Amino acid sequence: DIQMTQSPSSLSASVGDRVTITCRASPGVRNDLVWYQQKPGKAPERLIYATSTLQSGVPSRFSGSGSDTEFTLTISSLQPEDFATYYCLQHNSYWTFGQGTKVEMK
């Protein structure tokens, strides 16, 4: 089984801040890594796939990087609509979600 460890579980930030969320995979998953954003009461929405490919319509302040065992989601300048919970997903071997990171307003 592939284990996904996402950190932090929550963070407090202000509008304009740079935010970084990390997912670690064990064993490695090549670049088969996806990031989602979920707002309360809504289904998750795919933000990034194949580690770094931005979903159409997603603002360019979101970016993904990494490979194999360590991946990062970065929001370069946090906007009010970005306060949400973020999840990573590996699909290299079956499917496994990270535990989620709740981005809250400081």
Place this chain on the structure above:
Amino acid sequence: QLQESGPGLMKPSETLSLTCSVSGGSISSSSFYWGWIRQPPGKGLEWVGTLFYTGSTYYNPSLKNRATIFVDTSKNQFSLRLRSVTAADTATYYCASGNTFDVWGQGTQVTVSS
């Protein structure tokens, strides 16, 4: 578009049946993968299982062989059955398409309670 439907409230030991209706394209050709994901109240996302277009199915081992996913092409929908439910199966259940779950339904709440 994807739309889940289900019973809402169930009793322990019953079998959960959920359906995901696919609109805007044929289920036979619009995606290779069709999946189910669930989210217990206040918790994170958990992959339940996935159907590949060949008919192959993959399930989360944590479900201990209780899950079955199958497709009904005549109705353009796919379904999840989960046997012997307990309170731990209480969750919002989502259906999604694609290997990377690029399209999701809105979710359907399932509560297991005696």
